[in-house]
Amino acid sequence: MLIFLRHPSCWLWVMLLLLCKPLHAALDIEIFGGGATQIPIAITPFAAEERLPQSITSIVAADLQRSGLFKLVDSTGLAPHSPAGVVYADWANRGANALVVGKTTLFPDGQIEIRFYLMDVAKRVQLTSLATLVPAAQLRAAAHRIADIVFEALTGNVGVFSTRIAYVMKQGEKYALQVADADGFNAQTVVEYSEPIISPAWSPDGSEIAYVSFENKKPIVYVQTVATGARRAVANFKGSNSAPVWSPDGRKLAVVLTTQGNSQIFLINADGSGLQRLTRSAGIDTEPSFSPDGRSIIFTSDRGGSPQIYRMAITETASGFAERLTFEGSYNVSPDFSKDGKSFTFIHRHNNQFNVAVQDIETRQMQILTKSQLDESPSFAPNDMMILYATEIGGRGILSAVSRDGQTRQQLTTQTGNIREPVWGPLPRLK
């Protein structure tokens, strides 16, 4: 918090945070280094925003700040609400490169009209705008959409503020599979058991989540439709069934089974038919992750004596051949392929710490991104720019995210419960 308060734009940020009413989560952002590459942006409160049940600009500001690519510029004393009211020189003097202005209109039927404009301060032009009509319940979603538009216009990369995440929350003796907005708000329980749940995995279209439940006294892989709650067992073979992950086309899952002996990786159709063995080793093969083209997997194996990350092509017959990718240290696990297929994130142990790391596939260069003690389950955002993971503070699981370059870290801290196994969902189909 002290580090956070030293940040130049902190006081505006504090005010925005105070405006923003926490529903299920409180946000704690810690930013260090990398200020030079951040885009200075001013976000003025939208007209009549104070009458809405939920501030829009505070969410837009929080989203952009969390990405680590933006620096908020103080807008105190200036409050244009449309392009016509903007005096560019004022904003140039404050060091802003970009400016967000807008207005809201609350209609008697409860619908809210939002008009927003993104201005380029240096070029003195409007870059983009949006006019939309939403019910009050959709205010957060509308704010995330605005943040996505700003992010794409200024960085050239797709925004991921409208995406969702899934994770497991342990509360007392209950285990809940929850989905939430990418900022940790709007958490909803998909399913709850009194036995452990691990390894949630989103289907590529975001409509279903595969996971492992111990409710029947052993690990079984289920697939659940998020919207309806309908559930089916996809892998329930003799022994242990775990580590589900969807193929990029959504037709198959890779799973880890012990039905033929050691933990080995199999392919299975999403309806539970057509079991096909992929790996063949005398050790543990687990935690598969598909390459974006679906032609190969990376996975954790101890075939070389310690758990390391390997890559193998998917072929018709099970194969014992795989290429070892990690060589630093004696414990590299939980790989997740980046969406561009050029790197993977994983957990690397060194000096008795378990940290999030990334490695380039071609150059094999590895970078450790975190400094915490016990990190778990890293997964890339759909734009590859952030990595979501779980870490432990005071024995409690916390959701965290770190930028791909390690420059920005954030904690999505919930009030109660113990969070583990986070996974970042796909981009919404309709944007």
Add this chain to the structure above:
Amino acid sequence: MKKIFSVFMICLLSACAGQKTQPTAEVVERSIGADENAAAAASGLASDGATFHPLQDPNNILSQRSVYYDYDSYTVKNEYRELVLAHARYLRDNPNASVLLQGNTDERGSREYNLALGQRRADNVKNMMTLAGARDAQIESVSLGEEKPRVMSHDESSWAENRRADILYHGE
């Protein structure tokens, strides 16, 4: 013969006896349980010491049910060989007995890798037991990974306690 009969009665009265057939009880009497039961009978404990089935007798190695492991290892250490082999002999000599082996790990690292590691721990105990004469069908090995820690604290002694395979007899 009278003595054998009384030992048989003791077994019937003990916790497990309800599910045992007569031949099983005789096997117990002749093999592992013989010393304890004979001692109990000899010292006049037959009436009040009747609950000492070999699996429960604190002085019998069969009452020890946990195998502990080094970090990230599934090798059964030498100090636990005798324990595992004693249970293997009991299973060999009691064909109606069966066990559930539960492998566990400490909380550090990957949950999925730990699930597989716990399975390896349970499987290794199972392999030792079957090599020593227990039948495959008598032993089921499963993993709880890091999901069911016996000790919830986050320090080395807790982690050591949680790196464990447990031997659970059905019907106990």
